[in-house]
Amino acid sequence: MRTSIEWMVGGQQGEGIDSTGELFARTLVRYGYSVSTYKQFMSRIKGGHTNYKLKATIQRNYYAGDEIDILLCLDKESLEKNESNLSKGALIIQEGTVENLIRNEEKQYDIFTVPLKKLASELGNPLAKNMIAIGISSALVDLPKELLNHFISEIFEKKGEEVIRTNIQAVAKGYELTTNFLSHLVSPLEKADLKDQLFMSGNEATAFGSLMAGCRFLSAYPITPASEIMEWLAKELPAVGGTVMQVEDEIAGICLAIGANYSGVRAMTSTSGPGISLKTEAIGMAGMSEVPIVIVNSQRGGPSTGLPTKHEQSDLQHMIYGTHGEIPRIVLYPSTIEEAFYIAAESFNLAEYYQCPVIVALDLGLSMNKMTVPSFNSKRVEIHRGKLLTEEELKLYKEDFFSRYRFTDDGISPRPLVGMKNGLHLTSSNEHGEDGYITEDPELRIKMMRKRLEKTKEAMIQEPxxxxxxxxxxxxxxxxxxxxxxxxxxxxxxxxxxxxxxxxxxxxxxxxxxxxxxxxxxxxxxxxxxxxxxxxxxxxxxxxxxxxxxxxxxxxxxxxxxxxxxxxxxxxxxxxxxxxx
Amino acid sequence: MATMKDLRGDAPTWCPGCGHFSIMAGIQKSMIELGYEPHEFAIISGIGCSGKVSEYIRSNSFHTIHGRSVPIAQGVKMGNPNLKVIASGGDGDGYGIGLGHFVHASRRNIDMSYIVMDNSIYGLTKGQTSPRSEHGFVTKSASSENKEYPVDPVCTSIINGATFVAQGYSGNIKQLTHIIKRAIEHRGFSHVNIFSPCVTFNKVNTYDYYKERLISIEEPFHTRDAAIQSLREHHGLVTGILFEELRDDYQTKLGIDFDMQSVQSGEMDHERLTLMQERFK
CATH class of the missing domain: 3.40.50.920 (Rossmann fold)
Structure with missing residues (x-):
């Protein structure tokens, strides 16, 4: 009886490696296991080695594991690149002309060759070849087939009866192959019972948390590994009266979001390193003009174009210090996918309360890889829109032209919505007085700098x-x-x-x-x-x-x-x- | 109804005789004559002499950064579709550092107006060559006279799909006001380029220069090609509404029932959370 399984599928990009990995991962989630995954991929569309690694455990885990117990090789490189990480007694599944099990005594692993393509074609669905391999894998850890069949019916529902039938047959074929050739290698995975689990990536959790916190607008430019945030929200925002805009460049990405925030909307932009470099001047503007903005920076390998599809955590100083002059800002970095949801939600509260840029750092590892997450709690983060004034509150000020930058005890000035009858005001990137008008008066400058730079001192998220x-x-x-x-x-x-x-x-x-x-x-x-x-x-x-x-x-x-x-x-x-x- | 006094903001610091005074007056008169209140507008400006217009008109204003008034203005309109949004800046701001945004705004067709104060020089930085400076123009920022050719702003917006393109002149405030009013009322992206002499640094494109050369048209051209052809023939020195086309603006085309500002403080929507979580199982 084993308490965990580490599994990998490798092959050429464009061969459905991702979907195969995802399918097996989701199967394990359905069986109640905690699953962590890691995808390796290259900056090209077709070809080049890619792999999908997962680790399933009976208790919560946050790491996709060092080793591989079952390796499904759909190209030569899969074994070459991953051989050093095979566990003792690992099984390698490879395409071959006939079913054959070969033992490598020196390296202590077995290779099972199997004509996956041929077998799938015989079932009438060549695309189901990876499903045979999933069947073999599932049987090797003794997962009950019935639940898997049920899951297949669910995910292929839209593709019709025939596709469902052939995929179920493919899985059955996999179980049969294990019984016939690999029965001595079967090692059942201890039953798990983790309930109410979600399976998602850090990007999805960030986008989801943002939407739940009232984010209604995202403007951004496509970039790995952050694009998924834009894509997810593009599907979900219209239903709540919002939208995503894919705009001409990174600078427009942040500028439209700042414009929307200025008009009273919870709005964000998402990007990676090269984008955060380009957005730097606008981040400074948001800091100076005290307009809220949430910026998600999913870090990747730098510098410059660097390693666009690889993991790194090297934008820290840029996020904390980047921009000319000195501005108030908050930089957050969730440690898990679960935290990404809540921290994204909190970032909108902080941005509006402190009226400054809030940068939510992610990294490729966190952004693009999926993990099981316990169901979210709607009560953990409440929406607080800060010192946003209502029409009624605004009337009490009796001001002809609203002093947007009035001095207050906490340095945070009340903010009317643009378009309110008694709320005419000036927002400015120049040094300004309380009324927003340009000033070069040294005393006023000192007061304004102190107001801005001291207002975030007490900023604290629930779990720093x-x-x-x-x-x-x-x-x-x-x-x-x-x-x-x-x-x-x-x-x-x-x-x-x-x-x-x-x-x-x-x-x-x-x-x-x-x-x-x-x-x-x-x-x-x-x-x-x-x-x-x-x-x-x-x-x-x-x-x-x-x-x-x-x-x-x-x-x-x-x-x-x-x-x-x-x-x-x-x-x-x-x-x-x-x-x- | 608003009066001129209601629309007066900070005291202008432009040089006496600057063309920008007339443009600001044209914007203010348009707001008054169209019967709007100041709070129904958002005026987003870039950086430079022209960028100060957002401080001089009393409205909802945002004095932003160099070259970015257009993307910020589009965000403002996305956030609150009820606002009349005007972006404004100079030729350096819009056709130099911000040219990319201008082209994309033209083809996107969000309902806003972009008013460019074109003096063909960098004024606030004290007289450098601008993207609108003529070939052969002499300034201190170049070791010799200008070897480049100027950007053609109105042909650019026409050819890139802007649904309202006009050109005005600071010396003709009547025509200018007419154009700006029509631009504000146009549903879609309206681009107005305005020749605005810089009396301090531009000794070529003066009031006399424009008076002698500008021709004015009464009716817009029927096609984009006809407008471009005429502009080419007259070295771009044509004023009036050059082209207008009625087409659904970007937000209408999206067909979304926008409701972005109304998010309330309080607990997260538990039902929505529960419902949306299902798809991750």
Missing amino acids: FKLQSSTGISPKEVDILLVGMGSTFGAINEAMTKLNEQGRETYAHLHIQQLYPLPLEQLSDLFENKRIITIENNYTSQLLILLKQHLPIHNQAESIVQFDGNPFMIKTLLEQMKKVV
Whole structure:
């Protein structure tokens, strides 16, 4: 009996690798397992090796795993590229002329060749060849076939009876092949019972959370790995009276969204590194003119065009500091897909409350890969539209021309909606007085700078960081704190557990979700008397630099970095840890 | 109904004699004569001498950044379709740094007006060659006279699908007001290019220059080709409404029942959340 299964399908792009992987992943979700996935792909449409990796467990997991128990190879590279990650006793399924099982004693894996194409053609549906392989895989872990058949009927409903029938037959063929040739390799996966699970990507969760928080407009330009946010909202927004606009460039993307925010709409833009570079001037305008805006930056391998389809976390400093001059801003970075939903929702509250840009950082690992997520709670984040005035409230001001930038105790000025009868006002990117008119008066300038730059000091999301340790260890009293951000959550968490099991030093895992302004008081307490090791996917240790800039940890902190375009594996993390500790 | 006094904002700092005064007056007169209140408008401006117009007209105004008034104005209109939206800026703002947005706005046809104060020079930065400066124009920003040829703004918007294209002149405020009124009332993207002499830095394109050369038309051309042909023949120096076409604007074409501003504070819509979650199972 096994408690987890790690599975991969690899092949050439355009061969349905993604849909095959997704189908098996969703099947496992239906059986109540927790599933994490990772897709490798290249910046081209057809051809080039791609693969879809998944790990299913009986308890919640956040990492797609280091190893592969079953590898479905639809091209030569699938084995070449992934051989080093095969687990002991792994099974490789390959296209071949006849059914044949070959044992590789030296490397301790089996290769099962099977004429998938021929068998599928015999069933009358050559496209169902990957379904035979899914059948073999399911039988190898002893999943009950009935639920799988039911699921197939559901997903192929629109394609008609014939397609459903041949796909069910293909799965049955897979089960039959396992019985006939691989019965000694069957190792049942322990039953799981995780209820109310959703299966989605970070991009989908971000888009969904935004919509639920009242976002009604997104303008953006296509870019990997963020496009899915635009595509998802394009389908969903019209039903709630909103829309998506794919516009001419990245600058228009942010400018239209700022325009919509100015007119009183919760609006956002989504992009990746090259886009955030282009949007930088407009981010400064939103900061200066105190117009809310939510910007999602799904990071990918930089610099410049860099590695457009690979993972990296190297825009941190750009997101925190990028733009000329100094502006108020908030930078958030969800650690899981579940958090992406809630943090996206919170970002609209913060943007409207503090009237400033809020950047929601994602990374390719988080954006494009799907994971099981518990059902969302509609009560966790409430919509707060901040100091937006009603027509009635506006009347009480009795102003001929509304002072948009009036000084207040908290530095946040009430905001009328554009178009309100008593709310005429001027919004400006120039330094301005309370009425919005241009000023160069030094005293007024100082007051306005203080108003803007001090207003976000208290900004705090519900969960500015996640802190965990192994059972029986208090995370506040460990020797070493592993600090990460974004999609490294699962790998760092599992690595921490392994390190604690080794029993020398004690470890805790801190994952920061609010990068700017940092929750300094809490971090300062936490960092006392501990070694700090940041774990990040960039060259210059940007997270470490950020922490050092704000906290006196220079003699106790170091970093582990990886910038090859791939996410951390637990084994490489542990190797690097050995060198550092 | 609004009066001129209602529409007066901050005191203008343009040079005495600047063509922009007439353009601002044309916009204000149009707002009055059409019977609108100041709060029904949003005036979005870019950067430069012309960009200051949003501070000088008392309305809902947004003084934005260089070259981006058009995309921001489109966002404003998307957010609140009831507003009359005017984007305004100079030739450097619209045909230099912001040219891309101008072309795309022309073909997108969102219901807004784009009024360009074209003085064929960079004024606020004190007299550099602009994308509208004539071939051979001499300024301090070039080591020799201008070797480039000017952007043709009205042919650009005509050929890229703008549904209202007009050209005016600061020296003819009557025609200018007529054009701006029609542009505001036009449903779709209206582009108005206005020759606006810079009395301080442009010693070529002066009031006298335009007085001698401009010809004015009473009726728009019937086709885009005819408009372009005439403009070519007259080196672009034609004023009046050049072309108008009635076509559904972008938002009408989308056919969405827009309701973007009404999101209320309070709990998330639990029913919607539950319903939408189903598709992820």
